[in-house]
Amino acid sequence: MLTKAPxxxxxxxxxxxxxxRWQGQTSQDYWAFVGPFGGVTAATMLRALIEHPQRxxxxxxxxxxxxxxxxxxxxxLDVRLVKANRSTQHWSVELTQGGSDVTTLATAVFAExxxxxxxxxxxxxxxxxxxxxxxxxxxxxxxxxxxxxxxVEGDPDFSGAKDAPASxxxxxxxGDRVPRRIDMLSLMSMSDAFFGRVFHARRELVPFGxxxxxxxxxxxxxxxxxxxxxxxxxxxxxxxxHKSYGDQNGELWSPNxxxxxxxxxxxxxxx
Amino acid sequence: MLTKAPxxxxxxxxxxxxxxRWQGQTSQDYWAFVGPFGGVTAATMLRALIEHPQRxxxxxxxxxxxxxxxxxxxxxLDVRLVKANRSTQHWSVELTQGGSDVTTLATAVFAExxxxxxxxxxxxxxxxxxxxxxxxxxxxxxxxxxxxxxxVEGDPDFSGAKDAPASxxxxxxxGDRVPRRIDMLSLMSMSDAFFGRVFHARRELVPFGxxxxxxxxxxxxxxxxxxxxxxxxxxxxxxxxHKSYGDQNGELWSPNxxxxxxxxxxxxxxx
Numbered sequence: 001m002l003t004k005a006p007x008x009x010x011x012x013x014x015x016x017x018x019x020x021r022w023q024g025q026t027s028q029d030y031w032a033f034v035g036p037f038g039g040v041t042a043a044t045m046l047r048a049l050i051e052h053p054q055r056x057x058x059x060x061x062x063x064x065x066x067x068x069x070x071x072x073x074x075x076x077l078d079v080r081l082v083k084a085n086r087s088t089q090h091w092s093v094e095l096t097q098g099g100s101d102v103t104t105l106a107t108a109v110f111a112e113x114x115x116x117x118x119x120x121x122x123x124x125x126x127x128x129x130x131x132x133x134x135x136x137x138x139x140x141x142x143x144x145x146x147x148x149x150x151x152v153e154g155d156p157d158f159s160g161a162k163d164a165p166a167s168x169x170x171x172x173x174x175g176d177r178v179p180r181r182i183d184m185l186s187l188m189s190m191s192d193a194f195f196g197r198v199f200h201a202r203r204e205l206v207p208f209g210x211x212x213x214x215x216x217x218x219x220x221x222x223x224x225x226x227x228x229x230x231x232x233x234x235x236x237x238x239x240x241x242h243k244s245y246g247d248q249n250g251e252l253w254s255p256n257x258x259x260x261x262x263x264x265x266x267x268x269x270x271x
Numbered sequence: 272m273l274t275k276a277p278x279x280x281x282x283x284x285x286x287x288x289x290x291x292r293w294q295g296q297t298s299q300d301y302w303a304f305v306g307p308f309g310g311v312t313a314a315t316m317l318r319a320l321i322e323h324p325q326r327x328x329x330x331x332x333x334x335x336x337x338x339x340x341x342x343x344x345x346x347x348l349d350v351r352l353v354k355a356n357r358s359t360q361h362w363s364v365e366l367t368q369g370g371s372d373v374t375t376l377a378t379a380v381f382a383e384x385x386x387x388x389x390x391x392x393x394x395x396x397x398x399x400x401x402x403x404x405x406x407x408x409x410x411x412x413x414x415x416x417x418x419x420x421x422x423v424e425g426d427p428d429f430s431g432a433k434d435a436p437a438s439x440x441x442x443x444x445x446g447d448r449v450p451r452r453i454d455m456l457s458l459m460s461m462s463d464a465f466f467g468r469v470f471h472a473r474r475e476l477v478p479f480g481x482x483x484x485x486x487x488x489x490x491x492x493x494x495x496x497x498x499x500x501x502x503x504x505x506x507x508x509x510x511x512x513h514k515s516y517g518d519q520n521g522e523l524w525s526p527n528x529x530x531x532x533x534x535x536x537x538x539x540x541x542x
Binding site for chain 2 (some may be wrong): 060065068082085092102107114115116202212216237242244248251259262271
């Protein structure tokens with residue numbers, strides 16, 4: 001079931017190697033309302049690093065700043081190894097189109113993770129089985145159709161703003177619509193696949209865009225492959241919406257109970 | 272009480288303007304175990320942006336990647352306005368010493384924050400009054416002496432590792448030892464002023480260093496000045512320690528009940 005290739009997600013995040021300049025292109029399959037889905041942009045930048053010949057270790061942290069809209073078509077990725085140590089690497093990636101201004105700026109840390117004392121303090125969130133929940137189909141943007149969202153709690157209610165804000169908390173299964181084994185690229189993309197928390201709190205769609213996104217990986221690639229899963233149990237919440245910006249924090253869990261990634265972002269909204 | 276100047280913190284974070292290259296120097300007052308306290312390094316990088324003649328708006332997000340140890344002495348800050356939009360700016364800052372490799376890499380977003388619908392979903396954490404709690408004095412590192420930490424819950428217990436890990440959660444008041452009105456620079460620095468969560472979970476000091484730190488500001492400078500406070504109520508927690516790296520997430524609250532900043536970091540540990 002998971003061996004079919006190439007997967008749309010791999011098409012969407014494909015990059016061609018350069019020395020310090022790599023190439024990629026936007027994907028209609030993962031188009032959002034006014035530009036490419038940010039999660040796929042982030043995953044594409046991460047892919048250029050993972051496939052880079054100088055890369056060593058696995059992704060530990062990736063921050064992506066969305067500076068300007070990306071137009072449909074080709075883009076360049078200027079990849080730079082800022083500093084390499086014995087067991088960590090620090091990278092930066094700048095996405096440009098046609099030699100114009102930077103539209104997306106990312107920094108990443110890679111690490112060779114050594115065995116250590118291990119302790120997972122966060123509790124594995126309870127959830128009904130994936131198979132017992134209907135897929136979410138109410139929003140028809142292309143990128144949303146590429147994912148299989150199954151809400152355990154906090155499914156969007158777009159009945160309109162009320163006096164009291166609704167909870168911004170959601171718990172849901174996220175898998176690729178065409179199942180694909182979860183790898184570092186999926187975790188990166190899925191960490192931006194939550195609906196804007198402001199939609200939940202306001203009970204309506206409002207203009208919204210992620211400004212800065214940070215994801216930490218709590219597994220290395222080998223452990224992640226050993227999980228051998230095609231979906232994650234995800235939770236997302238927000239703490240504050242104020243003066244046109246709001247936060248989001250989330251967790252991505254293996255169905256086996258392992259916390260794979262944590263993520264946070266700040267986004268613009270108009271309401 | 273708050274007018275005494277110059278404050279040690281302002282000395283420690285002082286920068287001299289350049290065009291794209293600014294200068295600063297490490298501070299013995301805020302020295303940590305093997306290098307400068309990361310919070311002051313982050314605040315110094317933020318100060319160069321806030322004081323930059325091209326800066327507009329207020330800090331919204333700052334990510335700092337600690338790539339290598341900073342030696343005692345002078346450093347250069349290469350400041351670059353990566354992209355400016357109508358109401359946001361994207362910056363990068365690289366810290367180097369003597370023309371060598373980058374030791375610290377930061378990206379920042381500034382924004383002119385417009386009035387909007389506002390909703391603070393996170394609850395203001397309960398706390399005994401600052402005045403009723405003894406200051407924490409058990410660790411004598413220089414930077415720790417510059418802060419007045421008063422633990423409401425989760426004060427460090429260094430009695431040694433037990434079979435069951437302890438909670439990584441802490442709730443505490445943080446102020447400057449010599450009171451100073453909380454500004455954006457204080458929030459940046461204080462967001463790195465929690466003790467390593469691994470110390471709490473393990474009940475012992477182990478080798479530890481922040482690798483990547485991200486802070487979001489949920490106030491603009493004018494609102495923050497209007498709070499007119501000299502301390503924050505802070506909470507910090509962790510979700511996982513695994514293969515030599517662990518996370519931390521935190522909140523910085525005004526004593527008046529406003530969430531001022533949220534922060535997250537991933538750090539290396541040896542245990």
